[in-house]
Amino acid sequence: MLSIRNLTAKIGKKIILNDFNLEIRKGEVHALLGPNGSGKSTLSYVIAGKEGYEVNGEIIFKGKNILDLSADERAKLGVFLAFQYPIEIPGVLMNNFLRTSLNSVKKAKGEKEIDVVDFLKLSKDVSQKLGVKEEQLSRPLNVGFSGGEKKRSEVLQMALLRPEIAILDETDSGLDIDALKLVANGINTLRDKERSFLVITHYQRLLDYLKPDFVHVIINGTIVKTGCSTLAEEIDRLGYKNFSSV
Amino acid sequence: MPDSVIQEKISKDYAYGFVTDIESIKAPKGLSKEVISFISKQKKEPAWMLEWRLKAFEKLKLMKEPDWQKPKYPKIDYQDIYYFSKPKNFKEEIKSLDDIDPEIRKTYDKLGIPLSEQKKLSGIAVDAVFDSVSIGTTFKKKLEDIGVIFCPISEAIQKHPELVKKYLGSVIPITDHYFATLNSAVFTDGSFVYIPENVRCPMELSTYFRINESKTGQFERTLIIADKGSYVSYLEGCTAPMRDENQLHAANVELIALDDAEIKYSTVQNWYPGDKEGKGGIYNFVTKRGLCKGKNSKISWTQVETGSAITWKYPSCILQGDNSRGEFYSVAITNNYQKADTGTKMIHLGKNTKSKIISKGISAGYADNTYRGLVSIGSKAENSKNFTQCDSLLVGNKCGAHTVPYIDVKNNTAVTEHEATTSKISEDQLFYCYQRGLDKELAVGLIVNGFCREVLQQLPMEFAVEAQKLVSISLEGSVG
Numbered sequence: 001m002l003s004i005r006n007l008t009a010k011i012g013k014k015i016i017l018n019d020f021n022l023e024i025r026k027g028e029v030h031a032l033l034g035p036n037g038s039g040k041s042t043l044s045y046v047i048a049g050k051e052g053y054e055v056n057g058e059i060i061f062k063g064k065n066i067l068d069l070s071a072d073e074r075a076k077l078g079v080f081l082a083f084q085y086p087i088e089i090p091g092v093l094m095n096n097f098l099r100t101s102l103n104s105v106k107k108a109k110g111e112k113e114i115d116v117v118d119f120l121k122l123s124k125d126v127s128q129k130l131g132v133k134e135e136q137l138s139r140p141l142n143v144g145f146s147g148g149e150k151k152r153s154e155v156l157q158m159a160l161l162r163p164e165i166a167i168l169d170e171t172d173s174g175l176d177i178d179a180l181k182l183v184a185n186g187i188n189t190l191r192d193k194e195r196s197f198l199v200i201t202h203y204q205r206l207l208d209y210l211k212p213d214f215v216h217v218i219i220n221g222t223i224v225k226t227g228c229s230t231l232a233e234e235i236d237r238l239g240y241k242n243f244s245s246v
Numbered sequence: 247m248p249d250s251v252i253q254e255k256i257s258k259d260y261a262y263g264f265v266t267d268i269e270s271i272k273a274p275k276g277l278s279k280e281v282i283s284f285i286s287k288q289k290k291e292p293a294w295m296l297e298w299r300l301k302a303f304e305k306l307k308l309m310k311e312p313d314w315q316k317p318k319y320p321k322i323d324y325q326d327i328y329y330f331s332k333p334k335n336f337k338e339e340i341k342s343l344d345d346i347d348p349e350i351r352k353t354y355d356k357l358g359i360p361l362s363e364q365k366k367l368s369g370i371a372v373d374a375v376f377d378s379v380s381i382g383t384t385f386k387k388k389l390e391d392i393g394v395i396f397c398p399i400s401e402a403i404q405k406h407p408e409l410v411k412k413y414l415g416s417v418i419p420i421t422d423h424y425f426a427t428l429n430s431a432v433f434t435d436g437s438f439v440y441i442p443e444n445v446r447c448p449m450e451l452s453t454y455f456r457i458n459e460s461k462t463g464q465f466e467r468t469l470i471i472a473d474k475g476s477y478v479s480y481l482e483g484c485t486a487p488m489r490d491e492n493q494l495h496a497a498n499v500e501l502i503a504l505d506d507a508e509i510k511y512s513t514v515q516n517w518y519p520g521d522k523e524g525k526g527g528i529y530n531f532v533t534k535r536g537l538c539k540g541k542n543s544k545i546s547w548t549q550v551e552t553g554s555a556i557t558w559k560y561p562s563c564i565l566q567g568d569n570s571r572g573e574f575y576s577v578a579i580t581n582n583y584q585k586a587d588t589g590t591k592m593i594h595l596g597k598n599t600k601s602k603i604i605s606k607g608i609s610a611g612y613a614d615n616t617y618r619g620l621v622s623i624g625s626k627a628e629n630s631k632n633f634t635q636c637d638s639l640l641v642g643n644k645c646g647a648h649t650v651p652y653i654d655v656k657n658n659t660a661v662t663e664h665e666a667t668t669s670k671i672s673e674d675q676l677f678y679c680y681q682r683g684l685d686k687e688l689a690v691g692l693i694v695n696g697f698c699r700e701v702l703q704q705l706p707m708e709f710a711v712e713a714q715k716l717v718s719i720s721l722e723g724s725v726g
Contacts, residue, residue, distance in 0.1 A: 050677050071680035072689075080681075087678040091696030100692060101682035108683065140696065157682065 001026045001196050002047075002165050007057035009039075009046050009221075016042045018221040020057070024165065027193040031207055031232060032200045034218035035240045040200045041084060043218070044169045047198075048081040049074045061165065076108035080163030082154040084170045084200075089141040094153065097141045098123055102160055126159050129189070131182045148179045155186035162190065167198045172206040184209035204236035219243050260518055261719075263488030266353040266458050270377065273330035275461070279303065282431055285330045285378075289400045289434075292407060302420040302430035311424045316616045316648065317556045317585035319492070319529065327494060328462040329432045331377040346382050357485060359454045360384070370708060371396055373453045377462055378434035385449060393442040394478075396451050399467050402438035409440055413471055417500040417537045417564070426533045429498040433467035436497070441476035441507070450479050450706050457486040457493055457517075457528070466497035472507035474540065479510040479706055484553070486518045490526040492555060497532045505540030505567065510548070512705050513561075514713055517553035524583025524612075527555025534561035538570035538599075546573040547590065548704040550713045552720040555584060560618065562591035565599035565627075572601040575701040579694075579720045580613030580645070589619035589650075594627040594660070603634040606698045610641035610724035616648040623660040632662040639697050640670045641690065641724050691718030 002024040009017040016039045024030050034040050046055055049071035058065050066074050089097065103113040114122065123137055132152050142150055151171050158166050168187070172180055184206055187197060199210060207215070207229060215231040216223045217240070224243050225231065273284045282303055286296040311322075335347045343361055354361045354374055361374060363384050371385035373396065380398030389396050395406060403410050420430040437453040457464050472478055486493065495517065501509050511534075520527025530553075536545035547561040557580075563572025574590035592601035601621065609615040621632045638647035649666050671693050679689035695702065695714050705713055 048677075048681050051673075071677060072683055072685045075681050075683040083678065083681075087672075087674050089675055089678070089693060089696055091699035092692055097682070097692070100684060100688065104683035104685070104688065161682070 001062070003058070003060040004047075005058040005060070007046070007055070007059065009042055010054040011052065016053075016221050017046065020222055022216065022223065024196045024198060026196060027191075028214065029191065029197045029199065029210055029212040031210070031212040031215045032198060032218055033202070033215065033232060033235055038218045039221040040218060041169055044081050044167045044198075044200060047167060048079060072104070076105050078164035080158050080161055080166045082151075082158055082166065082168040082171045084173065086142045086145075086150045086154055088143045090143050092141050093138055094141045095120065095123060095137045098137075098157060098160055101157065105161055123160065127156060130156050130159060130186050132156050147174045148176065151175060151183060152179065155183050159186055159190060162195075164194065165196050165198070166190070167200070169200045170202065171199075172201055172203055180206060181209065204232055207232050217243055260488055262357060262485035262516065263518060264356065265487040266349055268347065268349050269334040270331045270459055271334055272328045272459070272462070275328055276325040277327070277329060277432065281329055285432060285434065288330060288332070289403070291400075291403055294407075294411070295403055298415070298420070299431050302427050305421050306424070306427045306431055309424045309427055315558055315587045316614065317558065317587050319556055322494065322529075326461065328459065329465065330434055331459040331462045332379040333376065333381070336379055336381065343382050343384060350376055350381055353456065353458075354454070357454070357456070359483070370450045370452055373398060373437045373451075375435045375437075375453060375455045375466065377457060377459050377464065380435045380437075389447075389449070392445055392448070394445060394447055395438065395440040397438055399436050399438040399469060402469070406438070406440070409471065410438070410469070413500065413502055414469055415500075417502060417535045418498050418533055422533065425496045425531045426498055429465050429467065429496050429533070433465045433498065436466040436468035436499075437470075438468070439470040439478060439480060441472045441478045443473045444475040446476065447478040450481055450708060452481040452483065455482065455484040455495075457495065460489060461491065461493075463494040463496065466495065466499070468497070468499040470500070470509055470511070471502045472504065472509045474505045474507060477508045479512070481512040481514070481706060481709060483514045484517050486528055488518050488521070488526065490521070492527060492529055494529045494531065497534070499532070499534040501536035501545055503536065503538050503540060503543035503545050503570075506542045507540060508544040508546075509536065510546045511536070511561070512709065513549040513551070514705075514709060514716065515549065515551045515553050515557070516716060519553045519582070519584050520555040522582045524555070527584070528553065530554035530557045530559065532559040534559060535564065536562065536572070537564045538567050538572060540570070541567040541596070542569045543567050544571040544573075546575070546704070548575040548701065549577070549588075550702070550705070550716065551576070551578040551586060551588060552716050554586075557584075557586040557588055559588050560590055562593065563601060564593045564595065565601065565630075566595045568596040569598045570596055571599065574601075574603045574605070575704045576605045577608070577698045577701045577717065578606070578615055579608045579717060580610070580615045581720055581724055582611040582613060584613045586614075587616040587618055589617045591620040592622070592632060594621075594623045594630040594632070597626070597628045597630070599627055599630045601632045603632070603636075604700055605636045606701055607636070607638045607647055608641065608694055608697065608721070609638065609645035609647050610721055612644050614646040614648075616650060618650040620652040620654065621662055623655040623657050623662070625656040627657050628659050630657065630660045634662070634664045636664075636666040637697070638668040639694065640668065641721065687718070687722055690721055690724065694718070694721055
């Protein structure tokens with residue numbers, strides 16, 4: 001599904017990702033843990049196609065090196081990034097944004113676009129399942145949203161777009177326990193044989209709900225250890241000091 | 247990204263840039279007493295109207311063009327303009343809309359303007375002005391039945407002289423300033439609206455202005471009178487062919503609202519903006535002014551300005567009646583080498599008068615966009631209030647945005663507020679949109695439409711969707 005090979009990313013002279021390798025197969029959930037500044041967010045940006053990085057290596061998604069594609073082309077192919085800090089877009093109502101987004105992706109896939117009436121039904125339905133208040137859908141996107149509302153909005157967008165690979169960048173940060181459950185639930189509902197997830201997190205708690213297939217530790221832009229969920233528990237207890245020498 | 251690769255220019259051509267190939271009758275080129283008499287004769291005007299025009303012409307000779315505006319332009323040769331042009335086949339009195347020249351009818355079909363009274367269009371009455379003449383007005387009869395007069399101003403001068411005499415020039419005096427005076431001397435056509443007492447006009451009234459002939463100026467004159475307790479919503483649209491010359495559209499629009507009356511005036515201005523190098527395009531030098539003459543009256547201007555090489559207009563409200571209200575909602579988009587200097591004047595004279603100004607300026611390419619506004623509170627305007635909000639959005643780093651507010655308060659019970667922001671479309675916003683599958687054009691269109699939302703919401707439903715599309719199209723190619 002997603003193979004990242006020998007990936008390096010630089011801003012100016014600063015190397016952020018260094019010979020990064022990761023293989024995610026269909027249906028798998030991978031967790032990525034690492035201290036602040038280890039390159040987690042940069043990895044998510046580079047996969048999603050944000051400009052401003054000097055990138056080398058390969059990111060093969062669905063058999064295609066996507067490094068040459070623009071961000072919107074990658075999104076249309078099925079790459080989704082839940083932002084750590086979702087961006088405010090004043091005056092653009094959430095519902096309008098979601099429909100524009102969904103129809104862009106549908107159009108690229110050669111599917112029929114969804115009309116307003118059907119969309120409103122769909123968005124209402126998905127919101128209810130994810131515990132997003134309906135009134136939030138008629139507010140400008142992320143403007144004045146609380147931290148929890150922003151994160152739930154990201155999960156809602158993921159649920160509507162049904163991407164094949166979803167990267168969640170600290171979507172659990174700053175959430176109370178109920179919101180955390182909703183986010184975990186949102187991911188678990190989407191989980192199937194065709195869909196994969198890369199979950200970036202600092203906390204064991206989300207992983208308790210998700211039960212990832214693999215856990216990786218990233219230090220200084222490269223994966224230093226891969227294991228199963230016990231690795232995350234170990235880090236939760238001991239921190240990253242055992243890895244710092246690498 | 248907006249800062250780095252910004253200057254890829256408009257990819258889509260101006261969709262309304264075609265020329266209708268018809269023969270026309272023109273006045274001799276240039277400005278003179280003879281030409282003014284020719285216009286007046288063509289319009290079969292009574293003697294008083296010609297006198298009025300000539301009076302303006304005499305004043306004009308003593309006046310100078312204003313030069314305080316930000317956009318500068320090469321000197322206009324007023325003797326090199328045709329002041330009157332009408333299609334050769336133009337019929338003065340058309341019995342039915344079917345009598346309209348098929349070529350002209352085709353033009354309006356192409357522009358998407360309905361010159362028929364089909365059922366599905368029953369909510370909008372249209373007056374179509376082609377160069378210097380109105381070529382047809384729909385739903386005239388239906389409106390007459392309830393006493394609403396909606397006709398070309400040329401016709402009103404003949405048929406309703408008492409109303410025209412009373413109100414023409416009562417809000418914009420013929421000596422007001424150079425372009426208003428020029429218009430008073432040579433104005434050709436535009437619409438006349440009278441809404442009788444306590445009538446709520448059941449349809450949107452709209453006028454569609456089209457410049458077709460080369461080297462021809464268009465001098466629109468529109469007069470709207472809302473009698474006591476009445477309401478009307480009026481909309482104008484404008485387009486012109488693509489030419490590499492600059493053409494002048496100098497309009498005078500006067501609105502009068504009597505006691506408890508309300509006028510809502512919306513403009514979607516899409517004159518040819520010139521090419522991407524800044525060649526050609528319309529000079530849109532327009533004087534629009536509304537008088538809230540009666541108590542509790544209200545005038546609301548909404549404008550979406552996307553076209554023209556230079557836009558220079560300040561739709562204003564004189565709040566004379568006690569408790570009267572004035573509003574100005576504006577979106578001005580300039581791309582490539584377009585220039586806009588636009589805003590409003592809110593003149594508070596009566597007690598408890600209120601005004602609200604919401605201006606959204608968007609600048610892209612090498613364009614320059616200025617908000618210029620005056621809030622004036624007179625000494626007798628007890629407890630008057632103004633709220634002003636001016637937001638500018640920059641796309642790229644070669645364009646400019648300026649805000650020039652004047653506030654003049656002569657009564658210490660008044661409250662005025664002014665808020666202003668300048669922002670850019672951020673790379674983060676764009677990336678967020680891209681990540682959700684939106685391409686560049688779609689992302690910019692969506693963000694800018696969001697920025698303008700407060701203003702676009704003010705437009706009548708029928709036009710809001712069109713305006714949203716226009717906003718997106720105007721900025722196509724502005725992000726590289």
